[in-house]
Amino acid sequence: MIATVGTIAVFAAADPVPWARSQMAFTLMFHIILVPLGVSWTFMTLIANYRALRHDDRDALLLAQRWSKYMAVTFAVGAVTGTVLSFEFGLLWPRFMDQWGEAFGVPFAFEGLFFFTEAIFISIYIFGWRRLRPWAHFWTGVPIVLAGILGSVSVVAANAWMNAPTGFTTNSAGTVVAVDPVRVIFNDSMPLQAAHMVVAAYLVGGFLIASVYATAMLRGRTDRYHRLGFIIAFSVAAVATPIQMGVGDSLARWVYTNQPVKFAAIELVPTTASDVPETILGRLGEDGTVSGGIPIPGLASWLSDPSTGRATVVQGLDTVPADARPTVDQVNIVHLGWDVMVGLGTLLFLLAVWYGATWLFRRRMPASRWFLGAAAASGVLSVIAMEAGWIVTEVGRQPWIVYELMKVEDAVTANTGVWISFAAIVVLYVAVGVTTILVLRGMSRRFRRAGGFTDHDAPYAPGPPVQAPSEQEKVP
Amino acid sequence: MSTAVAAVLLAAVVAYAVFGGADFGAGFWDLTAGGAERGARPRAVVEHSIGPVWEANHVWLIFIFVVLWTSFSEAYASITLTLFVPLMIAALGIVLRGASFAFRKAVVATWARRVFGAGFALSSVLVPYCMGAIMGGIASGRVPAGGRAGDPVGSWINPTSVVGGVLAVTAAAYLSAVYLVWDARRLDETDMAEYFRRRAVISAVVVAVTVAVGAVVLHADAGYLFDGLTSRALPVVILSIACGVAALLLLGRAAARGARALAVVAVATAVVSWGVAQWPYVLPESLTFTAAASSSGTLTAVLVAVALAVVVVLPGFVLLYVLDQRGLLPEEGVADAADRVADRPVGDGPAGGPDRTRLKESGT
Numbered sequence: 036m037i038a039t040v041g042t043i044a045v046f047a048a049a050d051p052v053p054w055a056r057s058q059m060a061f062t063l064m065f066h067i068i069l070v071p072l073g074v075s076w077t078f079m080t081l082i083a084n085y086r087a088l089r090h091d092d093r094d095a096l097l098l099a100q101r102w103s104k105y106m107a108v109t110f111a112v113g114a115v116t117g118t119v120l121s122f123e124f125g126l127l128w129p130r131f132m133d134q135w136g137e138a139f140g141v142p143f144a145f146e147g148l149f150f151f152t153e154a155i156f157i158s159i160y161i162f163g164w165r166r167l168r169p170w171a172h173f174w175t176g177v178p179i180v181l182a183g184i185l186g187s188v189s190v191v192a193a194n195a196w197m198n199a200p201t202g203f204t205t206n207s208a209g210t211v212v213a214v215d216p217v218r219v220i221f222n223d224s225m226p227l228q229a230a231h232m233v234v235a236a237y238l239v240g241g242f243l244i245a246s247v248y249a250t251a252m253l254r255g256r257t258d259r260y261h262r263l264g265f266i267i268a269f270s271v272a273a274v275a276t277p278i279q280m281g282v283g284d285s286l287a288r289w290v291y292t293n294q295p296v297k298f299a300a301i302e303l304v305p306t307t308a309s310d311v312p313e314t315i316l317g318r319l320g321e322d323g324t325v326s327g328g329i330p331i332p333g334l335a336s337w338l339s340d341p342s343t344g345r346a347t348v349v350q351g352l353d354t355v356p357a358d359a360r361p362t363v364d365q366v367n368i369v370h371l372g373w374d375v376m377v378g379l380g381t382l383l384f385l386l387a388v389w390y391g392a393t394w395l396f397r398r399r400m401p402a403s404r405w406f407l408g409a410a411a412a413s414g415v416l417s418v419i420a421m422e423a424g425w426i427v428t429e430v431g432r433q434p435w436i437v438y439e440l441m442k443v444e445d446a447v448t449a450n451t452g453v454w455i456s457f458a459a460i461v462v463l464y465v466a467v468g469v470t471t472i473l474v475l476r477g478m479s480r481r482f483r484r485a486g487g488f489t490d491h492d493a494p495y496a497p498g499p500p501v502q503a504p505s506e507q508e509k510v511p
Numbered sequence: 512m513s514t515a516v517a518a519v520l521l522a523a524v525v526a527y528a529v530f531g532g533a534d535f536g537a538g539f540w541d542l543t544a545g546g547a548e549r550g551a552r553p554r555a556v557v558e559h560s561i562g563p564v565w566e567a568n569h570v571w572l573i574f575i576f577v578v579l580w581t582s583f584s585e586a587y588a589s590i591t592l593t594l595f596v597p598l599m600i601a602a603l604g605i606v607l608r609g610a611s612f613a614f615r616k617a618v619v620a621t622w623a624r625r626v627f628g629a630g631f632a633l634s635s636v637l638v639p640y641c642m643g644a645i646m647g648g649i650a651s652g653r654v655p656a657g658g659r660a661g662d663p664v665g666s667w668i669n670p671t672s673v674v675g676g677v678l679a680v681t682a683a684a685y686l687s688a689v690y691l692v693w694d695a696r697r698l699d700e701t702d703m704a705e706y707f708r709r710r711a712v713i714s715a716v717v718v719a720v721t722v723a724v725g726a727v728v729l730h731a732d733a734g735y736l737f738d739g740l741t742s743r744a745l746p747v748v749i750l751s752i753a754c755g756v757a758a759l760l761l762l763g764r765a766a767a768r769g770a771r772a773l774a775v776v777a778v779a780t781a782v783v784s785w786g787v788a789q790w791p792y793v794l795p796e797s798l799t800f801t802a803a804a805s806s807s808g809t810l811t812a813v814l815v816a817v818a819l820a821v822v823v824v825l826p827g828f829v830l831l832y833v834l835d836q837r838g839l840l841p842e843e844g845v846a847d848a849a850d851r852v853a854d855r856p857v858g859d860g861p862a863g864g865p866d867r868t869r870l871k872e873s874g875t
Contacts, residue, residue, distance in 0.1 A: 108617055111613035112610050112613065114566050114569065115569075115606045115608070115610060116606060117573075118572065118573060119606055121576045121577070122591075122598055122599070122601070122602040125576075125587050125591030125598075126598055129587075129588040129589075129591045129658060130658065132580050132588050132591070133584050133588030134584075136580040136587060137581055137805035137806060137809040138809070140577065140581030140809070141581055141809055141812050141813075143577045143580075143581065144577055144578075144581055144813050145816050146577075147570065147574050147577045147816070147820075148819055148824060151574070151820065151824045151827075151828070152823060152824055152827055154567040154570050155567045155824070155828055155831045157566070158566060158831060158840070159563075159831055159834060162835075163840055167834075211805075212806060213806045213807075213808055214805065214806050214808035214809045214812075215808055216809060216811065216815075448591075449592060449660050450663065452595070452596075456599045456603075460603065463603055463606060463607065467607075467610045471610070474614050474618060475617075477617065477619075481619070
């Protein structure tokens with residue numbers, strides 16, 4: 036018995052596939068939390084900065100300056116966790132990169148360009164507050180916003196290519212012999228997937244930051260500074276949410292047409308049928324039957340193509356061999372991820388409607404504690420929704436790393452020590468994640484105690500000995 | 512066309528060594544600066560020097576990876592399969608280093624600063640050692656072609672890798688010390704300038720000794736590279752040595768500015784000489800750049816991206832350095848929000864008042 040367990044443990048440690056998969060998933064799911072902050076926070080900071088300069092609004096100025104200091108921390112963590120991913124493509128999936136690198140890699144050549152721009156201008160913006168002229172300083176923030184959007188579009192283009200591989204020719208041995216870079220980048224899945232991620236970045240970033248200010252307001256800090264912080268962030272999220280529902284709906288229909296097996300996993304459809312119900316929760320059993328959950332008759336068919344309504348035929352999982360579709364467990368994970376994403380997205384949409392309606396009819400933000408309580412939860416909920424969406428895309432594509440062309444098990448590294456690097460990365464990332472939150476909280480508390488900025492509260496800022504204040508500054 | 516992309520790859524490695532390498536070297540001086548009190552001032556110069564630029568410098572590494580995996584996929588696969596361990600250590604070290612550096616400035620307690628400082632400084636030594644060891648493994652022909660794994664241990668624990676690792680750490684420290692002399696002068700910290708000048712001279716001597724030992728090791732352990740260095744790459748090697756010696760002489764006479772330029776050329780040409788010496792191989796004696804090159808569509812895309820980078824990114828990069836060198840990027844945010852308002856004609860009130868009062872005043 037013990038020997039059996041021991042043997043299983045050795046084999047589990049030796050087979051790199053589950054470990055490589057876990058490590059990639061863990062590092063990506065960690066990094067994706069920092070992405071919305073990197074992409075959309077600068078935009079919100081620039082709104083505050085613009086207001087400060089245009090209307091001489093000092094609350095807005097303070098907000099913009101403090102946000103840029105927080106951003107310095109989250110951007111640094113995002114930059115290094117993003118770098119790890121570029122190591123992992125090769126370290127975990129060398130055969131994938133060997134065979135497909137020349138096609139899959141192309142979008143990253145442009146992503147590098149945008150990331151470079153982002154890193155340059157975020158440094159100028161964060162460090163330039165004191166000595167650059169106010170409007171010139173404001174404009175140094177604009178390239179960060181554009182580069183953030185285009186950078187995430189480039190990365191998602193690479194992921195979309197894995198879902199819809201196009202723009203290359205192979206010879207009889209399966210080796211890539213010619214690449215059309217434009218078709219690789221602008222593959223069929225790219226426009227909707229990229230839009231879905233960019234809007235998600237604004238949605239999650241907005242809710243995440245707004246939730247911090249909602250919490251503060253619930254604790255009685257209802258001054259104008261906190262209200263302004265909330266309104267800027269929540270408004271961005273509230274605009275993004277309905278757009279996201281539209282984009283998500285189109286993307287789901289794209290999946291219905293182009294990745295029917297993934298769609299069958301999403302909708303829990305074991306065999307091809309029309310009048311397919313939208314099953315809320317529920318699970319697929321090993322015998323191929325769906326149990327539990329709340330089926331809404333015909334809705335999945337109707338949503339897939341409203342023009343044919345409930346008569347729309349949805350392809351089932353059993354139309355492809357078992358080794359070319361997700362396993363039963365994977366199907367259940369995908370379906371649950373889908374329910375969580377859509378469910379939370381709908382709740383966030385209702386919250387955005389509440390906010391919008393109050394503005395429309397009363398010309399102010401909702402004052403109810405129920406609203407603030409929901410808004411305080413919206414940050415975490417939106418992150419969960421985004422992670423669930425990531426799971427739907429990635430697990431739904433299994434067992435393929437390149438859709439219908441290469442399986443994950445054929446792409447993985449031959450190194451059997453991946454479980455060690457996975458363990459090390461989990462320990463390091465958990466420490467970094469917890470520390471990031473503690474550091475951000477510490478900064479916020481110090482800001483609150485000091486009222487204004489102190490010399491020591493920011494990353495990278497010089498300490499007192501080097502600061503060498505000019506004569507003018509020494510005079511009180 | 513593969514030659515052009517190979518040149519781009521080499522240029523990116525040079526840029527990473529000259530810009531990113533110096534940031535790692537600064538971590539080395541941070542590590543050796545002594546206790547919390549004694550080391551406070553050199554550490555402050557280090558933070559001030561690399562604070563605004565390290566993230567941009569760091570992108571060169573990503574650029575190297577991207578060029579490698581798009582244009583020479585087979586070589587990338589072979590390298591990542593064979594050198595799994597040092598690459599993974601480097602990746603973890605990069606996370607530890609960047610996060611610790613960002614956190615250190617955001618905390619106030621001495622013990623916390625010490626913990627993050629140690630994380631930053633130790634990983635600043637660990638990462639360049641791994642990079643040097645990886646280069647050593649590649650240059651000594653220990654990475655096989657064909658997307659196959661070579662020796663998982665011997666490929667990075669071998670004489671050439673040790674030389675490469677030590678050389679990377681010491682050259683980074685040297686380059687960084689030379690920069691820090693200039694940065695300390697810019698901050699009117701003459702004693703700190705002297706502090707780093709002494710260290711620059713010492714590290715220059717250590718680099719010279721490493722190079723001398725390295726020559727013997729390469730002769731025995733990396734024949735193809737050694738032959739290359741003493742034939743096709745010889746002019747570059749001579750230029751590198753000449754610049755290094757001249758920089759050392761100038762440093763001895765405390766001429767930081769000339770020394771800085773010469774030190775940069777010395778390190779850059781040293782990297783170039785490595786590239787020239789192992790030409791035409793990306794993996795010496797098993798895979799040439801031409802054989803590993805992707806199809807022309809991909810190479811064109813990479814070159815287009817590089818051309819765009821020259822037009823879009825390079826001016827930004829230059830702007831960042833010009834602003835930084837002119838002291839226009841002094842610190843993150845502002846020390847006090849009132850300073851900025853006071854600069855403006857509509858601003859009111861003296862700088863430095865407590866923030867709460869200003870919040871109450873502003874009721875617009």
